[in-house]
Amino acid sequence: YYTDNLTTVDTTKWTVNGSVTATANGLTSSSSSSGNVISSVAAPDGNDYDVRMTVHLANPAQCLGQYTVYARAASNASTYYALTASSSSQGSQLLKKTGSGYTSLAWIPSSCTDGMVLRVLVKGNQITAWANSSAPFTTTDSDLPSGQPGVGIAYTSADTISNAMLGPIDHVAPPPINQTSISSVASYHRVDLQWPVGSDDANGIGLGGYS
Numbered sequence: 001y002y003t004d005n006l007t008t009v010d011t012t013k014w015t016v017n018g019s020v021t022a023t024a025n026g027l028t029s030s031s032s033s034s035g036n037v038i039s040s041v042a043a044p045d046g047n048d049y050d051v052r053m054t055v056h057l058a059n060p061a062q063c064l065g066q067y068t069v070y071a072r073a074a075s076n077a078s079t080y081y082a083l084t085a086s087s088s089s090q091g092s093q094l095l096k097k098t099g100s101g102y103t104s105l106a107w108i109p110s111s112c113t114d115g116m117v118l119r120v121l122v123k124g125n126q127i128t129a130w131a132n133s134s135a136p137f138t139t140t141d142s143d144l145p146s147g148q149p150g151v152g153i154a155y156t157s158a159d160t161i162s163n164a165m166l167g168p169i170d171h172v173a174p175p176p177i178n179q180t181s182i183s184s185v186a187s188y189h190r191v192d193l194q195w196p197v198g199s200d201d202a203n204g205i206g207l208g209g210y211s
Helices: none
Strands: 002-004 014-017 021-023 026-029 034-038 049-056 066-073 081-086 090-097 101-108 116-123 126-131 137-142 148-154 158-166 183-186 189-192
Touching: 026 148, 034 066, 049 066, 049 148, 066 116, 066 158, 081 116, 081 126, 090 126, 101 126, 101 137, 148 158
Parallel strands: none
Antiparallel strands: 002 158, 014 034, 021 026, 026 158, 034 148, 049 116, 049 158, 066 081, 066 148, 081 090, 090 101, 116 126, 126 137, 183 189
16 A cells, blocks of 8 residues: 655654654665654555565675564654564564563564565554565564554665565455366476466555465
């Protein structure tokens, strides 16, 4: 429902916390306390949504900063769920911040690379995170039932958040594929399957994966 390359910060769409700078390559910050922007755009499903960001590394061989995607965040980022990646952690942390302090919900193995995508989906008490991977991690927590999505970056003046995407929850399942249209060919070492391309409704988010 909203996409931004963050080459400028539209303060009618984002609340700015800390120190961030919009550049031609996206949002950056050299502040040691994470600069972030929290969305003020209303999500179609209220407090349920999908937020993802793409990170651009100035030096693809070196990951220097800390990169965070937020969900259910207060406008001043005093409370939130967050998925954070950095060079020092050798992975990503799924965190919760409340008035009582920080709680680690999970540590997710991940790599820090140019084009890295961090993504969090919140629906009810379910939190699903993707840390630069197509494999999701899901947990549940009920402490933060409301709040907005956001993105943040720290400890680097060169790396940037080159894209932020806020998406609705997809409530409509795509139509099933006709079973008679699926064909298979079996050989000694493999099985090949083929079926028509599936379709999705106009508000769908596309294929999540096969299992």
